[in-house]
Amino acid sequence: MKVLVVGGGGREHSLVWKLNQSPRVTKVYCAPGNAGIAREAEVVPIDVTDIKALVDLALDEGIDLTCVGPELPLTLGIVDAFEEAGLRIFGASKAAAEIEGSKVFTKDLLAKYNIPTGSYKVFEDPAEAKAYLKEVGAPIVVKADGLAAGKGALVCQTIEEAEDAVRLCMEERAFGDAGNRVVIEEFLVGEEASFLAFSDGKTVLPMATSQDHKPIFDGDKGPNTGGMGAYSPAPVVTPELFDQTMNEIMIPTVQAMASEGRPYKGVLYAGLMIRDGKARVLEFNARFGDPEAQPLFMRMDGDLVDVMEAVIDGRLDQVELQWQDDATICVVMASGGYPGDYEKGKVITGIDEADALHGVKVFHAGTAEKDGKIVTAGGRVLGVTARGKDIPQAIERAYEACALISWEGAQYRKDIGAKARKFL
Ligand code: AMP
Ligand code: GLY
Numbered sequence: 001m002k003v004l005v006v007g008g009g010g011r012e013h014s015l016v017w018k019l020n021q022s023p024r025v026t027k028v029y030c031a032p033g034n035a036g037i038a039r040e041a042e043v044v045p046i047d048v049t050d051i052k053a054l055v056d057l058a059l060d061e062g063i064d065l066t067c068v069g070p071e072l073p074l075t076l077g078i079v080d081a082f083e084e085a086g087l088r089i090f091g092a093s094k095a096a097a098e099i100e101g102s103k104v105f106t107k108d109l110l111a112k113y114n115i116p117t118g119s120y121k122v123f124e125d126p127a128e129a130k131a132y133l134k135e136v137g138a139p140i141v142v143k144a145d146g147l148a149a150g151k152g153a154l155v156c157q158t159i160e161e162a163e164d165a166v167r168l169c170m171e172e173r174a175f176g177d178a179g180n181r182v183v184i185e186e187f188l189v190g191e192e193a194s195f196l197a198f199s200d201g202k203t204v205l206p207m208a209t210s211q212d213h214k215p216i217f218d219g220d221k222g223p224n225t226g227g228m229g230a231y232s233p234a235p236v237v238t239p240e241l242f243d244q245t246m247n248e249i250m251i252p253t254v255q256a257m258a259s260e261g262r263p264y265k266g267v268l269y270a271g272l273m274i275r276d277g278k279a280r281v282l283e284f285n286a287r288f289g290d291p292e293a294q295p296l297f298m299r300m301d302g303d304l305v306d307v308m309e310a311v312i313d314g315r316l317d318q319v320e321l322q323w324q325d326d327a328t329i330c331v332v333m334a335s336g337g338y339p340g341d342y343e344k345g346k347v348i349t350g351i352d353e354a355d356a357l358h359g360v361k362v363f364h365a366g367t368a369e370k371d372g373k374i375v376t377a378g379g380r381v382l383g384v385t386a387r388g389k390d391i392p393q394a395i396e397r398a399y400e401a402c403a404l405i406s407w408e409g410a411q412y413r414k415d416i417g418a419k420a421r422k423f424l
Helices: 010-020 051-061 071-075 078-084 094-101 103-112 126-136 159-171 239-259 293-299 304-313 351-355 391-404 418-423
Strands: 002-007 027-032 065-068 120-123 140-144 153-156 182-186 191-200 204-206 215-217 221-224 229-232 265-275 278-285 327-334 360-364 367-370 373-376 380-388
Touching: 002 010, 002 051, 010 027, 010 293, 010 304, 010 360, 010 380, 027 051, 051 078, 065 078, 065 304, 071 078, 071 094, 078 094, 094 103, 094 239, 094 265, 094 278, 103 120, 103 182, 103 239, 103 278, 120 126, 126 140, 126 159, 126 182, 140 159, 153 159, 159 182, 191 239, 191 278, 191 304, 204 239, 229 293, 229 391, 239 265, 239 278, 265 304, 293 327, 293 380, 327 391, 351 360, 351 391, 360 391, 380 391, 391 418
Parallel strands: 002 027, 002 065
Antiparallel strands: 120 182, 140 153, 140 182, 191 204, 191 265, 215 221, 229 327, 265 278, 327 380, 360 380, 367 373
């Protein structure tokens, strides 16, 4: 069968890599892809938001299954458009993707169904929002309601910072219409983990545990990014916490979405804050995590196509997922200056040498090919992913591989996976 992956980041490279391992797949397409994906799939230069062109591509090429990486096309209704055209597609419908597309929707849903999360209040008026900040004090979190490319959650240590955040969203309109409403949310402390599951609208099939590293610098310092590294399994999610998360968060959320007339099909990704052995929801995403997908797919046994088809056909109850005992870790190498301004077009060396190391796979994110060379083309550039018999060995291999790769200004965290050590 022919499959199409929509997107062009590290997550999509790992999807292409995993789908290519399926004995049922004869050809993988990716739109728009990147330089690494171009070596493993046919890349087509269509933007992820050009849904009509993607539908036409799938019809023209006889694509049997499409899989969507990023959130934006999901919230724009790519799944609905493909289904209307009679095409098979894996991902959340527009109505279901609202769980990522609107923080107001999600907080209201969690409150209505008593699913554990921090307390919050919604504002449409900046003056009222600021008055409330004075009442509750800091630390506090201000979030733009809509999608803001991962930049819309502002963790504020002082009331002044929080007022600035309200101004940024609502008066300066830094995130456009996404900031028409803000959620002001209780600041939660603890350790974060990512909890991903497949859902066919009824059955929830959890993936292995994983943990992201959002801040740019070691020790979780500096501004948040899309994610600077991830690993699996994440021992902070103990078996008890895993069961609690399934029973109090994941299953109730899928049931709630069904009750709301928004059956949830695809990947449900809960960002959790864990404290004293209890998990609460920070946010939901309607897709695989990036970079969590990279270490997860490296550990996942079996045919991903079978799982995706079971989701589409509503028979996930018949599927069992198997995970290798190995640990995996992905270290993201980024452009100098990211998550702020950065230059593109820097020549990257050492990728092939790193890739050749035992147990290592270098997934590309923001890369392009120019004059036969691989150059940087984005903030997050590579996801250097390695397996090991345990987390320390996986860490050692990943960093051995990173040391072989260089370009002008390259930066990466040196402590990915370090949080797991206290549990080992
Ligand atoms: P979000 O876009 O909602 O995932 O938020 C991005 C990041 O901001 C999270 O991964 C957390 O590190 C942080 N964050 C979001 N909400 C809260 C909260 N209520 N308390 C503490 N940190 C938060
Ligand atoms: N790794 C965070 C995200 O995918 O949103």
